[in-house]
Amino acid sequence: MSSHDQGVYEEDLAPGDEHSQVLAGVRGYAVGLILATGLTATSFWVAATHSLWGPGVPIGLCVLAIAQMGIHLAFFLHITTGPDNTNNVLALAFGVLIVFLVVAGSLWIMANMNANMMPMPMNQMTNLQMQHG
Amino acid sequence: MSDAVTRADHHPHHDPHKLGRAHGGGHGHHGPDTKHTIGAGEHGPASKRIIVGYGFWIFLLSDIIMFSAIFATYAVLHGATAGGPTSAQLFDLSNVAIETGCLLISSFICGLAMIAAHERHMLWTQIGLVFTGLFGLAFLVLELREFADMIAHGAGPQRSAFLSSFFTLVGCHGLHVTVGLLWLGTMMAQVWAKGFTQPIQRRLLCFSLFWHALDIIWVALFTIVYLLGAGQ
Incomplete structure (x- = not known):
């Protein structure tokens, strides 16, 4: 935030630094969306398919849900x-x-x-x- | 010599948890070159944005605790169908999948709108907020259609304890989404009328936290109510 206020375009960038806060922000939300979508799709697949061991399905669904909550906290709510x-x-x-x-x-x-x-x-x-x- | 200087000599970033924040302005005897090594204590109390965000975070956590009580009620009453329809007979997972997609995309666009608001770009902020609201509205319409369909088939909240707790839990989340949509409309009008002032930015921060927290509750909801319910 502070580097943006000073104007990042006038400064040199270290390797790996983002060119702008906007790009970095959009990238963060996009990564969060992709991970969350993947976990959601996995959850629905686990619930719909019958190829998995039945008693393990509820535990697997809970693990997937907790993982997705973590993704939301980290990438959307920015709790780090x-x-x-x-x-x-x-x-x-x-x-x-x-x-x-x-x-x-x-x-x-x-x-x-x-x-x-x-x-x-x-x-x-x-x-x-x-x-x- | 004071404790702060001794620590500052050994560790340039000696106060990562900002424990010295409360002693704002209390280190006036240091030279200008040691100023940056003292930590946040120099700057006094946290900014209003951080205090407002933290307070709203506490509210969200208390809201989640309220939801946990309703979740516990649902889990206890899940089997109490009183001879009526069970969860496996009622739930349509494809509808729930579309609802989940709407909420996820809505949350993503809300994040993009917050980036635009931080950049003080009026057009993109308003476009982002409009699409955040549209996907939220799509979720709400799908949910209300599901409710109307269940009630039309005799599976209303008065049919059994299981259905009472189902409508309480899912309806409470839907009510939160409705309130969020009203808040969203208000924020769009405020951004339009007042511009990106500090109070508006703080309200936008709180709104985005609220909107993302609803997603977290929905993750627990579709897993426990729909996915686990449809399998039994």
């Missing part, structure tokens, strides 16, 4: 590991912790409650059905 991003990364880490606690805790508690439910007659079960229907 650099020293100028420490505050943002710390806030993100705390958010991820809370999200994990809420989701995993809910699933754990509700699965336990389901397992400990008293057996009840079928006509009541249809109203309170928590099992896979």
Whole structure:
């Protein structure tokens, strides 16, 4: 940003430097779009095909989703590991912790409650059905 | 001798985490040549753009935490179909794939519009924002068509706990997209009327963060709701 304000066109460039901030920015978003599209396409292919080992599909889909979220964070939201991003990364880490606690805790508690439910007659079960229907 | 000078002698970039930021202006006794080695402490508190962006980032994270509660509700109630249609019978993955493509392209163009705004190029900024909105609108239309189709086939939110949680979760994301579109229209008018002033640039930064964060939520949504749901 600061080098642009000084006018990059009047300065010499080191090898590997971008000619302009615009090109570098467009390239960043394009790389992000290509990676995200690739991961999305892989996810949909994994879900649609039957050639993969069934029990591994949900885990594979979760891994692909987490990878794509990382791509979005890095290339679109520009959350990096650099020293100028420490505050943002710390806030993100705390958010991820809370999200994990809420989701995993809910699933754990509700699965336990389901397992400990008293057996009840079928006509009541249809109203309170928590099992896979 | 003060601590800052000792460290500055050993490490030219001794304060990468900008811990000295709070001591703004407190090192007045240094000569001009040591000034650049002190770090951000010389400049005082962070700029308003960084503070606004950080505050909005905190809001987005709290929004994501709210979504996590709705995701947990959906995951718990996924099997509670009460004899009604299950997720495997309802979902049309090709429609979801097109929706995902719309959101991805919308996010990409939003990024391009932000580059144009940084360059203070009015025409390209407005063109970028228009296409960001059009792809967002296409996503919304596809989603509403899917909802209308499900409700017409008797799979509305009142049919079962599973469908209630489905409409809450997907509808909440759709509501965010709707709000984002309204915000987008407002930003286009503001950029047009006021130009690229500092407040406008900060609002554009917040809008782009919001728009990209919706994509992250959609990634979790299409994986957990649609892809995992269609396979069961």
